[in-house]
Amino acid sequence: MWSGPPQPDEGLPTGPSAVSVPWKNLGPSKGHRESPGGLVEASASRKEAQAEEHTAAAPLDVSRLRSSSMEIREKGSEFLKEELYKAQKELKLKDEECERLCKVRAQLEQELEELTASLFQEAHKMVREANMKQAASEKQLKEAWGKVDTTLFSEFQAWRASPTLDKDCPFLERVYREDVGPCLDFTVQELSALVRAAVEDNTLTIEPVASQTLPAVKVPTVECHNTNTCALSGLARTCHHRIRLGDSESHYYISPSSRARITAVCNFFTYIRYIQQGLVRQDAEPMFWEIMRLRKGMSLAKLGFFPQEA
Known part of the structure; x- marks a missing residue:
């Protein structure tokens, strides 16, 4: 163990009189670290070597980049040419379609103009004919007014102000007495009364004779089920x-x-x-003349005048 400062050997000089020996670093030895100065010099040497290698490899990399760039340009140029060709082809097809549609439009416009002109002429013709018919109707109406019984029209106007199906009102009472009653007055009185009541109640049904007929009841002295005999008149007729x-x-x-x-x-x-029911929206005069036409139909049917298809 060390117990104190070293003692100078005997016979050796001490202090400043000792001989100094110059020291030279021969390189790193095993078990010793390099000095910071040596590390910096080694690092600089490696960087210089890498720089020299990079400088030598730079021309080769530039050549490769140029070759790749030219290849990309060629491929890009071919792609753009193909896209341009497709676009030109589509544009041509669209131009042809537009031209076709323009022709169709022109044809439709021409047809529309011709149709409009035709309809315009037809409308003028219809208006002219309607005016002529209206003038004729007004003339006939004026002539008819000179012949019509004002009492009938007054009764109708009173009924129209408050329409009713009550047959005791003056208007309907006259129609019942002069038209409805005589028209439904058949030979078989009992059945005639039933028919009249069904007509007034709107419960009567008329239907064509089927090939297979259903059994029918008998009215006194009349065979109703016979298709060759009329149940109302009792006459031999094809029914x-x-x-x-x-x-x-x-x-x-x-x-x-x-x-x-x-x-x-x-x-x-x-x-x-x-x-x-308020379903007829006309002036009093057209309604009155329609009723007069229907009364005329009852009078003619009562006298035996009827269409052949009846």
Whole structure:
């Protein structure tokens, strides 16, 4: 163990008189570290070597980059040419389609102009004809007003102000007495009364005779199930239609003449029901003349005049 400062050997000089020996670093020895100065010099040497290697490899890298750049340019140029060709082709197709559509449009415009001109002429013709018919109707109306019974029109106006199906009002009472009653007055009185009530209640059904007919009831002294005998007139007639009253399952075969009389009365009641329900929106004069036309139909049917198809 060390116990104190070293003692000078005997016979050796001490202090400043000792001989100094110059020291030279021969390089790093095993077990000793390099000095910072040596590390810096070694690092600088390696960097210089790498720089020299990089300088030598630089021309080769530039050549490769140039070659790659030229290849990319060529491929890009080919791609752009193909895209340009496709775009030009699509543009050409669109131009052709636009040209075709322009032709179609021009043709449609020409057809529309011709159609418009034709419709314009037709409309003028219809207006002219309508004006002529209106003038003729007004003339006929004026002439008719000179012949019509003002009492009938007054009764109609009073009924129109408060339309009703009550047959005791003056207007309907006259129509019942002069038209409806005589038109539905058949030989078989009992069935005539039932038919009249069904017409007033709007429960009468008229249908053509089917190939297979259903059994029908008998009216006194009249065979109703016989298609060759009219159940209302009792006359031997070919019956193409039959009637049913209300919900009854009984059918009565009727002749064309009887059917025409029933139909004429039904048409009259249908029209006055429309007026009562507010479905007819006309002035008083057109309504009155329509009712007069329906009354004329009842009078003709009563006298035996009816269409052949009845």
